[in-house]
Amino acid sequence: MTTRQALLAAALAHAVRGWPVFPLWPGSKTPAVPDSWERRATCDPDLIGRWWASRAFNVGLAVGPADLLVIDLDTPKPPHGRGAATSATSVTSQVNPVAVSDPVAVASATGPAGRHGRDVFVALCAEHGQPIPADTLIVATPSGGWHLYYRHPPGPALRNTKGGTARALGEAIDTRAHGGYVVAEGSVIGARAYTVVRDRPPAPLPGWLADVLRHLDRAAQSPPPGRPVAVPLAATDRRSAYLAAALAREADHVRAAPAGRRNAVLWGAAVALGQLVAGGDLTADTVADVLEQAAVGAGLRPHEARPTISSGLRRGAQRPRMVAS
Structure with a gap:
């Protein structure tokens, strides 16, 4: 099977699950459709076949229309001028899936180079007194990160969050929901593929995590009141x-x-x-x-x-x- 055929098969497999897909440029994370990728994403096998007829496009998965929420546990950011602390061939991507349920094993897998998003996620679960929700679909990224797939909870649509900002579950943790997409399993970047680490149907997003994300959404829409900004001018005339x-x-x-x-x-x-x-x-x-x-x-x-x-x-x-x- 050629690379193009394998990527077409991956796109069709996602569509069969009811997850709308769209093409990304070969070897990249960039949408290849000329306008709104979320509107163009589809489960239509005929259109998917035409899209992947001539090029080995990567597969973009429109998370919101798929009624999913994906938690992206990223690798530590490298120091200036150095390579990433983890890679698809490092211990990060080779951890046995069972280790996800063991906080000690997860935290120790990344070594001293920096905090992996998995470490931060383990700490977040512990802070809330909750078990690690690992019994779900997990996909390893080429850089050594993990995508945890969950079913979107009932209620208002949750939006994307970005690690390291005021709207984040924590350092090195992004979330993708309505208005977001992920590079799907089967895609290839730098000769390394997105691969399944734990093959499960996406579990429901735990209620406590949904509550945290809704709180972040509300805080973003209505910033907390604070002291008025001091104006360094005296009104003398x-x-x-x-x-x-x-x-x-x-x-x-x-x-x-x-x-x-x-x-x-x-x-x-x-x-x-x-x-x-x-x-x-x-x-x-x-x-x-x-x-x-x-x-x-x-x-x-x-x-x-x-x-x-x-x-x-x-x-x-x-x-x-x-x-x-």
Whole structure:
């Protein structure tokens, strides 16, 4: 069987389970469809056959339409200039599936190079006093990570989360749900395949994990209240009072921005205040400090906020504005 035929067979096997699939470029994780991959994902064997007729496309699995939730336990990020701490040929990918139910075995499998997402997941389960939900479909990734497949719980659709951010189950743990996809079993990257580690039907997502993820969704939509951003300007006259109010107003807009709109609102605030910077009424440092405080209060990370602020200040500088004395 050729590589293309094997990938076609994998795509059809997933579709038979009712999991919509779509092509990824050969050897990659990038969608090969020209527009919305989630809308184009299908279980139609005829369309799948046409897609895989000429190329060895990898297989993308649309997680939301499949009514799944996938927990991605990633490998430790390598230090700058060095290779990954684990690989598909390391002990990480060769751990016996039974070891997943043994926290000690799982934690010791990765060695001292860094915390694997499995270690973090074990600790998360222990923190909540829950057993490790390992009796489910598990797929090993070429880099040494694991994908744990679960059935999506009843109720509102859960969204993706990203490890290392404010919306995460923990370091090196991503989740894929509605709006997300995974590279499916059978796909190949760097001559290494996504392979089944534990062959089980996806288990229901444990209720406690669903509760944690719903809490993360609610927190993202409504950031917790905090102290107002300190505006480093004294309102000693009408002009300075106007500038202080402008800073405070834009900071309030950023703090109140809903999930999915925070970067756009932050950019708009930086543009508006950047006009005053270009006019000589405010300094770029003052504006950047105030807006970064507000962005962090809204749930953005400093490294996410700073480029947006800089971009907005540059745009605002194209139309200088001065406050009348």
